[in-house]
Amino acid sequence: MKNVSALFQKEMRTYFTSPIAYAVMVVFLLISGYFFYGILSSFVDFSMRAAFQAQMYRMPMPKLNVNELAIRPLFQNLSVILIFMLPMITMRLFSEEKSSGTIELLYTSPITKVETILGKYLAALALYVIMILLTMVHQAFFFLYGNPEVGPVIAGYMGVLLMGAGFLSLGLLISTLTENQIIAAVIGFGVFLLLWAIGWLSNFVGPGLGRILSYLSIFEHFDDFAKGVIDTRDIVFYLSFIFFGLYLTYRSLESSRWR
Amino acid sequence: MIEVKGLTKYYGPKMAISQVTFRVQKGEILGLLGPNAAGKTTTIRILTCYMPATEGSARVAGFDVFEDSLEVRRRIGYLPENPPLYNDMTVTQYLDFVSKIKGVDGYDRKKKVQEITDLCHIEDVRDTLIGKLSKGYKQRVGLAQALVHDPEIIILDEPTIGLDPKQIIEVRELVKNLGGKHTVILSSHILPEVSQVCQRVVIINEGLVVAEDTPENLTSQLKGAERLFLDVEGPAQEVAQKIENLAGITQVTLEGSTRQGRSGFLVESELNRDVRKELAATIIRGGWGLLEMRPVGMSLEEIFLHLTTKEEEVDAR
Ligand SMILES: Nc1ncnc2c1ncn2[C@@H]1O[C@H](COP(=O)(O)OP(=O)(O)OP(=O)(O)O)[C@@H](O)[C@H]1O
Ligand SMILES: [Mg+2]
Numbered sequence: 399m400k401n402v403s404a405l406f407q408k409e410m411r412t413y414f415t416s417p418i419a420y421a422v423m424v425v426f427l428l429i430s431g432y433f434f435y436g437i438l439s440s441f442v443d444f445s446m447r448a449a450f451q452a453q454m455y456r457m458p459m460p461k462l463n464v465n466e467l468a469i470r471p472l473f474q475n476l477s478v479i480l481i482f483m484l485p486m487i488t489m490r491l492f493s494e495e496k497s498s499g500t501i502e503l504l505y506t507s508p509i510t511k512v513e514t515i516l517g518k519y520l521a522a523l524a525l526y527v528i529m530i531l532l533t534m535v536h537q538a539f540f541f542l543y544g545n546p547e548v549g550p551v552i553a554g555y556m557g558v559l560l561m562g563a564g565f566l567s568l569g570l571l572i573s574t575l576t577e578n579q580i581i582a583a584v585i586g587f588g589v590f591l592l593l594w595a596i597g598w599l600s601n602f603v604g605p606g607l608g609r610i611l612s613y614l615s616i617f618e619h620f621d622d623f624a625k626g627v628i629d630t631r632d633i634v635f636y637l638s639f640i641f642f643g644l645y646l647t648y649r650s651l652e653s654s655r656w657r
Numbered sequence: 658m659i660e661v662k663g664l665t666k667y668y669g670p671k672m673a674i675s676q677v678t679f680r681v682q683k684g685e686i687l688g689l690l691g692p693n694a695a696g697k698t699t700t701i702r703i704l705t706c707y708m709p710a711t712e713g714s715a716r717v718a719g720f721d722v723f724e725d726s727l728e729v730r731r732r733i734g735y736l737p738e739n740p741p742l743y744n745d746m747t748v749t750q751y752l753d754f755v756s757k758i759k760g761v762d763g764y765d766r767k768k769k770v771q772e773i774t775d776l777c778h779i780e781d782v783r784d785t786l787i788g789k790l791s792k793g794y795k796q797r798v799g800l801a802q803a804l805v806h807d808p809e810i811i812i813l814d815e816p817t818i819g820l821d822p823k824q825i826i827e828v829r830e831l832v833k834n835l836g837g838k839h840t841v842i843l844s845s846h847i848l849p850e851v852s853q854v855c856q857r858v859v860i861i862n863e864g865l866v867v868a869e870d871t872p873e874n875l876t877s878q879l880k881g882a883e884r885l886f887l888d889v890e891g892p893a894q895e896v897a898q899k900i901e902n903l904a905g906i907t908q909v910t911l912e913g914s915t916r917q918g919r920s921g922f923l924v925e926s927e928l929n930r931d932v933r934k935e936l937a938a939t940i941i942r943g944g945w946g947l948l949e950m951r952p953v954g955m956s957l958e959e960i961f962l963h964l965t966t967k968e969e970e971v972d973a974r
Contacts (some may be wrong), residue, residue: 404757410742415745503741506705507758521922641810 401509405475405517406524409491413525418486426483426529433475441468453640465550465626469540473554473624475619476533480562481594484585487525488569489579491518497577513649515570515644522566523546530558550626557623558637561616565590572648590616658683658810658840663713666699673699673959674864676713686836688855688872689844696864697844698711701814702849704842705735718809722870731760734808738815740799741809748798751787752805759806769805777801792819796856798830804835811835812842818851829854885924885933885952886912891945893920901941905930920950 413419417548444467485535495501540546568589573582597615600608612618616639619632660682663740666673674696681687689697703710704717706726714721720728720781743751752770774780774865777797787798794818803811817825825869832884833854835841845851851858852872860868868875889896893914900922901909907925914920926932933950 401758405752408746408754411750412743412745498741498744499739500741500743501736502702502707502735502737502739504758505707505738505757506730506733506735507755508727508760509758510727 400596401513402517402520405509405514408519409518410523410524412486412490416492419525422486422525423529423532426479427532429479430476430533430536433479434472434539437468437471437475438490438539463547469537469551469554470624472536472628474621475557476530476558477561477594477620477624480558480565481590482587483529484526484562484565484590485569485572485583487522488566488573489583489586490573491522491570492573493577493579493582497579511648515647515651519570519644522570523563524567525590526562527559530555530562549625550583553626553628556628557620557632560623560633560640563615563621564636564639564643567640567647568593571643571647571650574647574654606632642650658685659687659842660716661704662715664700664710665702665704665712666696666708672864674861677861677864677866678713679859679866679869681840681842682960685831685857686841686843686855688851688858689842689861690848690851690858691844691861692846693937695733695846695861696861697701698814700840700843700861701735701812703732706730714817716944731923732809734759734803734806734811735858736799736813736816738818740795740802742787742795742798742802745786747784747786748774748801750768751798752801752804755802758834759808761806764836769807772874773805775803778827782844790795793824796820797824797828800831808839809826809839810842814842814844815846817845817847825850828829835960836921883926883930885926885936885950886948887922887924887940888919888949889922889937889940889945890917891917891940891943895903896920896940896943896945897922899925899943900936901931903932903935903939905935906944927974 405503429552492501495504538553540551569582569586572585572589573579575585577580593614593616595616595617597612600615601610601613613635617633622629622632661677663680664677665675677696677700679687691697696953702708704722705723705730709723714723716722717729720732724931743754747756749770752773753766756766756769774783777800779794779801780796782794787795789909790798796816800813800816803813813832817828820828829850832841832843836856843851843854852875855872857874858868858870859866888898893911897909897911900906905926907927908926910923911929912921912923913965924932924936937947937950
């Protein structure tokens with residue numbers, strides 16, 4: 399446990415002394431802020447038109463659903479942005495240790511691989527949590543000026559957290575495969591995007607394979623959360639995804655020593 | 658303390674070391690000497706549990722490096738040939754991190770980091786980012802890292818590389834003082850370095866152990882002598898006498914003779930003097946048959962030659 403925390407602290411320090419953390423957070427906030435602004439304006443536009451029509455036809459003002467019209471699209475957008483941001487967080491975790499030779503220090507110190515993996519994973523996760531906490535500012539607007547239900551917002555955040563945690567475990571695995579951070583990031587984008595979109599294919603292949611593909615699709619599971627539905631099957635999916643990613647990371651480290 | 662038996666390592670199809678065997682006693686300083694690509698780093702990486710051997714076994718402090726790797730890693734301090742440094746940490750932060758993962762408790766840590774900073778003369782850069790240090794200072798931080806947790810066994814892979822002559826002497830002195838209390842393995846391709854610091858030397862070349870002895874024995878065996886083996890057909894006594902009288906020959910030993918009047922001789926001559934022409938001429942003039950003449954122990958000498966010429970560059974500051 400002490401070793402996990404030592405590694406965790408070391409990784410956090412690296413994130414925040416090198417500009418990585420700030421760059422990722424600033425870019426993420428700018429882009430998600432941009433989308434938030436877009437969604438908010440179209441929502442305002444829509445509700446103005448609805449109010450205008452109601453007045454024209456002397457009908458009662460319709461009750462607009464903030465959750466359906468604004469918050470769900472916001473979470474969906476967030477999930478796409480994350481596909482591009484998360485590889486930046488994981489790309490250096492192992493590849494940098496490999497290219498600078500510091501992996502030799504870790505391997506010859508009395509720490510286990512599991513401790514190393516956990517320390518690094520938790521640091522990436524912590525940075526990620528900070529990132530999404532910052533987006534709560536956007537949500538605050540909805541609560542100040544709209545009247546959304548709290549439940550779906552919480553569900554949405556849960557989905558974002560679980561999806562990101564899954565991607566991070568996969569990113570960690572990818573960073574063990576190469577010494578080059580850029581390559582780790584590029585493979586990360588590719589794999590994340592594919593997993594996100596793999597469900598589309600399910601319409602074109604046979605029903606059996608289709609069901610498997612849509613089950614594997616990160617997006618399908620995420621969409622439930624974005625709609626405000628917390629389904630244990632989705633939670634189980636993401637948790638096993640995380641576990642599987644970390645397990646493969648472990649196997650990858652084991653086998654690279656034999657080469 | 659350290660027991661290496663039949664260690665063999667292949668990188669894919671390429672053999673890096675083969676059947677490397679040696680022992681190190683508690684408190685001893687052992688030198689691992691060999692030219693580039695001899696297999697020093699490979700041997701060391703197996704001993705430090707960085708990678709497993711293809712064949713053979715190694716025990717460190719009674720623990721197998723493969724079976725009980727965690728126990729082994731608790732007991733060693735290791736300076737790899739490229740010091741494993743994090744450029745975005747300050748020296749103190751780095752040493753603190755290393756001592757943490759080496760299992761030094763919080764109470765001791767500050768003191769240990771302080772002590773090692775003083776010992777390795779890096780006080781004046783303690784709050785500098787490692788990425789901004791010069792090569793020599795980085796090397797010293799690497800050394801500090803290997804010693805910070807006061808390990809039983811210390812393994813240093815070419816610790817003086819990249820240092821200036823004054824620092825080289827300092828580091829050699831430091832390593833020498835580690836002996837007795839710690840068991841040390843030091844790899845180097847510089848013969849004088851090893852003979853100054855170590856009590857025993859293992860020489861590897863092309864993955865094989867070619868010699869193992871004290872530095873004194875090794876050097877006296879080879880220094881000041883060029884050795885040839887002769888196979889001559891003729892009366893042993895007479896031949897020996899004739900050869901001995903030649904200029905430049907220091908010693909002739911009869912290596913055994915056969916009934917057909919053939920004898921083998923080991924002829925030693927002064928260093929840097931080729932006596933082969935005179936030897937051949939003398940034997941022919943005597944009417945005897947020269948069946949064979951070949952240099953002996955050439956491979957070892959070559960290694961030494963290689964190693965000593967390297968050091969001349971260093972000494973010619
Ligand atoms: N990771 C590797 N993959 C393939 N071959 C390797 C690897 N590491 C070392 N070798 C080969 O193994 C042999 C021994 O290398 P090693 O690094 O052990 O030599 P060394 O004695 O440390 O040399 P030097 O003095 O140059 O550091 C060399 O021929 C080298 O090319
Ligand atoms: Mg080497």
